[in-house]
Amino acid sequence: MKIPSSSVSRISLYYRTVLAIKDKKVISSQDIALLAGFSAAQVRKDLAYFGQFGTPGRGYSIELLKKELKKILGTDREWDVAIVGVGNLGSALLAYKGFKHQGFNIRYAFDNDAKKINKIKQGVRIRPIQALKQVVKANKIDIAIVAVPHEAAQDVIDMLIASGIKAILNFAPRRPKAPEYIELLNIDLSIELERLTYFLQRGKR
Amino acid sequence: MKIPSSSVSRISLYYRTVLAIKDKKVISSQDIALLAGFSAAQVRKDLAYFGQFGTPGRGYSIELLKKELKKILGTDREWDVAIVGVGNLGSALLAYKGFKHQGFNIRYAFDNDAKKINKIKQGVRIRPIQALKQVVKANKIDIAIVAVPHEAAQDVIDMLIASGIKAILNFAPRRPKAPEYIELLNIDLSIELERLTYFLQRGKR
DNA sequence: TAGATTGTTAATCGATTAACAATC
DNA sequence: TAGATTGTTAATCGATTAACAATC
Numbered sequence A, B: 001m002k003i004p005s006s007s008v009s010r011i012s013l014y015y016r017t018v019l020a021i022k023d024k025k026v027i028s029s030q031d032i033a034l035l036a037g038f039s040a041a042q043v044r045k046d047l048a049y050f051g052q053f054g055t056p057g058r059g060y061s062i063e064l065l066k067k068e069l070k071k072i073l074g075t076d077r078e079w080d081v082a083i084v085g086v087g088n089l090g091s092a093l094l095a096y097k098g099f100k101h102q103g104f105n106i107r108y109a110f111d112n113d114a115k116k117i118n119k120i121k122q123g124v125r126i127r128p129i130q131a132l133k134q135v136v137k138a139n140k141i142d143i144a145i146v147a148v149p150h151e152a153a154q155d156v157i158d159m160l161i162a163s164g165i166k167a168i169l170n171f172a173p174r175r176p177k178a179p180e181y182i183e184l185l186n187i188d189l190s191i192e193l194e195r196l197t198y199f200l201q202r203g204k205r
Numbered sequence C, D: 001t002a003g004a005t006t007g008t009t010a011a012t013c014g015a016t017t018a019a020c021a022a023t024c
Helices: A005-019 A029-036 A040-048 A062-073 A088-095 A097-101 A129-138 A150-162 A189-203 B005-019 B029-036 B040-048 B062-073 B088-095 B097-101 B129-138 B150-162 B189-203
Strands: A059-061 A079-084 A104-111 A124-128 A143-146 A167-170 A183-186 B059-061 B079-084 B104-111 B124-128 B143-146 B167-170 B183-186
Touching (some): A005 A029, A029 A040, A029 A059, A059 A062, A062 B189, A079 A088, A079 A129, A079 B189, A088 B088, A124 A129, A129 A150, A143 A150, A150 A167, A167 B189, A183 B189, A189 B005, A189 B062, A189 B143, A189 B183, B029 B040, B029 B059, B079 B088, B088 B104, B097 B104, B124 B129, B129 B150
Parallel strands (some): A079 A143, A143 A167, A167 A183, B079 B104, B079 B143, B167 B183
C-alpha cells in the first residue's frame, strides 16, 4: 500500500497531540481531529494505514498510540545527525533545542572555512569538509542537514551520498539531484516567503 | 479559477530557472521542465493559470517570463519584514543573505529578553515586544517571521494579527490558529526530520 | 509549407471525505 | 441492549498527465 507523504506529516502532529494529553486514557478520532486541526475521517484513515490501533465504540488508547506513532515515525530511538555548513543557519540549527528534545543529536559538524575548523560549538567540534567521508562512514551516520551556500550544495550532497548517508534535509536553494534511494527533503526559505508575497499580491488584483 | 498552492511553489522554481539563463532569448516548456525537474505539461499548465505568455511554435520569451513571473509572485517590489524572536534561529534568519537578495528586507526585530533590547544585529535594532503593535501599524508591515519558543507563538501571532499583519512565516512548532484572511505558513523542522526517520524506519520493516 | 510548440480540454491518477457495517 | 466509535469501502474532489487542435 502506498501512503501519502502528507499522511506522515499528520502522524507527527497526531503524535504531538496525544503526547500533550495527561488527563485521559482513551481518545476518539474525533477528539484527535479537533485538537490537531483535521477531520475525524482523516485521522482514522491515516492511522489505518499503519495498523488497527483502536477499539470500536471506545477509541484509541493514548498509551498505545504514543508507543505506536513513535515506532511509525522511527523516533522510538535516538538518531545521530551530521550538519554540513556552520554559518548563520547551520549554527542556529546546531543550537536548536527542539532537535535534541525529539531525539535528534547533532553530533558531527563540518565546514570548509579554515577559521572555523576545530572550534567547538554547542559541544560539537567542527571538522574540515575533507574529513566528511571518513567520519560519516566510520560512524554510520544516516541523517545529514545541509546548510551551505547554494553553489556548494550539490558537491556536498554528492559527497554525503558517496559516504553512505541515507537521508538529507537540505536548506540550500536550487534543488539538488540525488538518486531515488536517498530521501532528500528541501526546505527553501525564499520559496516559502514567495508563497506569502504571492498571496499578498493576489489580493491586490 | 482556483490555483493549486503547489503550482505557486513551482512558479518560484521556474522563475529561478529562467533567471539563470543567459545565452538564449526564448525557451520551451520542455526545456524549463528539464531544468526545473518537472514535466512540460505541468509547466504549461502552471503558466496558463496566470495568462498566455508563450508563442505556439516558438516557446516563451525569457525576458517576458522573468518580468511576468516576478509580478505573479509579488517580487517585482521590495517587502519590509518584521522578525519576532531573535534567538538562535531568529538571528540566523536576520543574517540570511538569501532574503535580502530576493527583495525581502528584515527591517524590524522584536524580542522579550531585556538583555537584547536596543542591541543592533545586522543593522537592525531589537525592540521590545511591547512595541510590536505600534511599530507594525505605523510602518504598515505586511509580513512577519515568527521564531519564538512554541509557548509564546500563539500570543505573538495574535498580537501580529491585531496589529494588521497579513502574512506570517512561523517556525514555532504546534500550528497556531489564525483567521482565514491571514496567510499563515508553518515550517516545522522537527516534522521534517521525522519525515526522514519515517523513511529510514520504513526501510527496515 | 513543414516543423515546433503553445494553450486547453479530456483522461487519469491520487488523496480526502462520507457513509456505514462491524463491534466494543 | 443502546450508544459510541472504529476500520474500511465507495463517492467525491482536486491535481497531474496526456492528447491535440490552433498557430506561429
